[in-house]
Amino acid sequence: MVAPPDNDVLWARALHFRYDDGSPGLSGVSLGVREAEILAVSGPRGSGKTTLLRCLAGLLPPHSGEVWFNSVPVHTMSPVTRERLRRDRFGWIDPAPVLVPELNVWENAALPLMLRGTGRSRARTAAVEWLERLDIGDRARRHPGELTHAERQRVCIARALAPAPTVLFADEPTAPLHRVDRAHVLRTLTTAARSHGITVVLATHDAQTAALADRTVSLLDGRRVRTVHLPPAPGSGESEGRAACSLSV
Numbered sequence: 033m034v035a036p037p038d039n040d041v042l043w044a045r046a047l048h049f050r051y052d053d054g055s056p057g058l059s060g061v062s063l064g065v066r067e068a069e070i071l072a073v074s075g076p077r078g079s080g081k082t083t084l085l086r087c088l089a090g091l092l093p094p095h096s097g098e099v100w101f102n103s104v105p106v107h108t109m110s111p112v113t114r115e116r117l118r119r120d121r122f123g124w125i126d127p128a129p130v131l132v133p134e135l136n137v138w139e140n141a142a143l144p145l146m147l148r149g150t151g152r153s154r155a156r157t158a159a160v161e162w163l164e165r166l167d168i169g170d171r172a173r174r175h176p177g178e179l180t181h182a183e184r185q186r187v188c189i190a191r192a193l194a195p196a197p198t199v200l201f202a203d204e205p206t207a208p209l210h211r212v213d214r215a216h217v218l219r220t221l222t223t224a225a226r227s228h229g230i231t232v233v234l235a236t237h238d239a240q241t242a243a244l245a246d247r248t249v250s251l252l253d254g255r256r257v258r259t260v261h262l263p264p265a266p267g268s269g270e271s272e273g274r275a276a277c278s279l280s281v
């Protein structure tokens with residue numbers, strides 16, 4: 033095993049993953065994520081973004097390849113150790129909001145902190161602070177069933193940020209939001225990450241969202257690719273746009 037570079041908080045080498053039904057999820061993806069970096073993973077639907085995030089977060093063990101977190105191998109960890117790593121160091125935002133219906137909004141947002149052992153009162157303070165930053169502080173005592181879909185997603189984002197994870201995996205985090213809402217929530221998320229030194233791995237198929245990141249890696253059919261914009265063909269007008277092609281890297 034080759035140890036990863038010191039300044040990469042996450043490092044993956046030659047990840048391969050195939051689903052039980054034979055669908056190829058990843059075919060040899062390597063990448064490094066630097067500390068406090070916001071890295072966008074872009075690509076069309078089905079290109080492997082979710083699969084890559086799940087492998088990096090220790091949710092899916094790759095069939096081959098390596099994942100390292102802060103120079104510690106994740107791919108050889110026992111399931112219990114990986115679970116503890118996810119609980120204590122990682123945050124996760126899904127494209128659709130999933131909350132515990134029996135708990136109110138602040139209890140939902142405080143849940144990961146309480147699972148880490150933070151007392152109820154401190155956890156509530158931290159959760160409410162994040163709910164306020166995301167403009168839903170006034171819903172803190174409501175239950176998820178009383179919220180709109182977009183409000184529930186904001187709660188999920190507050191829940192992921194409240195414990196200040198070392199790495200936040202955000203899989204299309206603003207998919208359920210309207211365009212105006214989306215810009216505000218993304219700005220809150222990226223500003224929070226930058227001010228707290230949180231590393232973010234953000235899956236998105238939206239170029240505007242990817243533009244907020246420090247760097248983008250692109251996937252196509254489970255492989256990393258580089259998109260090259262070709263100059264317009266001689267004689268064609270600018271209005272016809274520019275062709276692009278993807279090269280495996």
Ligand SMILES: Nc1ncnc2c1ncn2[C@@H]1O[C@H](COP(=O)(O)OP(=O)(O)OP(=O)(O)O)[C@@H](O)[C@H]1O
Nearest residue numbers: 051053055056057076077078079080081082083084
């Ligand atoms: N649970 C699953 N079982 C079987 N195949 C799957 C499963 N999840 C994903 N796949 C397949 O693996 C490939 C990569 O899917 P993945 O969800 O990682 O892509 P994605 O880029 O995140 O797509 P999207 O933007 O639609 O979420 C696709 O061909 C997909 O159909």
